[in-house]
Amino acid sequence: MIKSKSIINILLGMEKFILRQADTISSISYNMMMKMQVKCDKKVIFFPNWVDVEQFFPVENKDGLKTLFGFAENDTVILYSGSIGQKQGLEQILHAGKHFQFKPSIKFVICGDGPYKTNLQKLSADLKLNNVYFLPLQPLECFNNFLNMADFHLVLQKANAGDLVLPSKLTTVLAIGGVSLVSASPGTSLFDIINNNKVGYIIKPEDQQSFNLVLEEAIGSDNNTITYNAREYANNFLSINSILNTYANNALNSVPVRNVYSSQNKVYENSSTLKKFETM
Known part of the structure; x- marks a missing residue:
């Protein structure tokens, strides 16, 4: 620094x-x-940032997906997939695992790698958790199925982590129509996106009680509306075509016309490709 x-x-x-x-x-x-x-x-x-909505999409028939990854069909899988560092505050997942130990069908999965992974594994062992699973990063060819396997997706960060960018893991979750639990503070753009578009649940950052209560609410709720809204939001606002078209229109409207045409003419004058077409 x-x-x-x-x-x-x-x-x-x-x-x-x-x-x-x-x-x-x-x-x-x-x-x-x-x-x-x-x-x-x-x-x-x-x-x-955009997401490929053709590569990541909702799987209509999810029967058998959980068994592919070692879980039972009646398990409720809560997934965190991404970088494992201190700024995410992933200890909350382990303490939630302790809170939900009396419900053996609820399984917590932490997928990924990072400098803080060994710390979490040690804490999990200290808490004697048997409902928290650590998995390596999944291959791209099966990643869509892996995400669709989960019932809920965790997008966590500490309160001081900042609000400068929409977490990339959330864009992928929205693309598959996943039900996300997102830690966000009022007044941040992340909070507004989740709250205004009804695409997930909001958790108070670094608040274990909020985490546990919101997860209990999510597990006991019908989340079809959230699933629909999430996919629609990804299609309308996060797909590559939508973003590039909007950007192109805004960019062209913001640049003086003389600059656009002068730069284009300069390219055309030096283009051998254009001369070939002119002689055809």
Whole structure:
């Protein structure tokens, strides 16, 4: 981390210069857009991460999916799949496992790797949990089935983890129509997306009681509406075609017409491909 004030000031100056020279400025989250907006007097375009909705989709017939991954058909599988670090606050999963030990059909799965995995495995052993499973990253060819196997998906982070980007794991969960439990604070874009579009349940960050209560509510609820809303949100706002079309329209509208045509003419004048077509 850079601590020198002089170097930081130089970098901030370079940032402002680059922003002022750009014809189009985009960002992957609304909070980042607001931060950039105060640094330049220009429109900032929303250009979020997308998800391949053809590669990740709801499996209509899920019979047998759980047994493929070592679980019983009547198990309720709560899945966390992603990076395993300190910022996610994944200890909550283990303490939830302790809370739900009296319900043996409820299984918690932590899938992935990371520097904090051994710490969680040690804590799981200390708590003597038999309902928490650690799995390695799953191959891409079976990942869609693996995600569809789960009844609930955990998207966790600590309160101080920031709100600069929509977690990539959530975009994939939405694409399969998964029911997500997301830790988010009011006033953040993540909270607004979940709450306004009814695509999942919200957990208070770093609040074990909230985690346990919301999970109990989710398990006892009919979640068909959330499943439908999640897939629709992914199709309408997170698919690559939707995002690129929206970005292209916004970007073209934000760039002066003379710049667009002058840059295009320059390319065409130097294009050997165009000359070939002209002589045909």
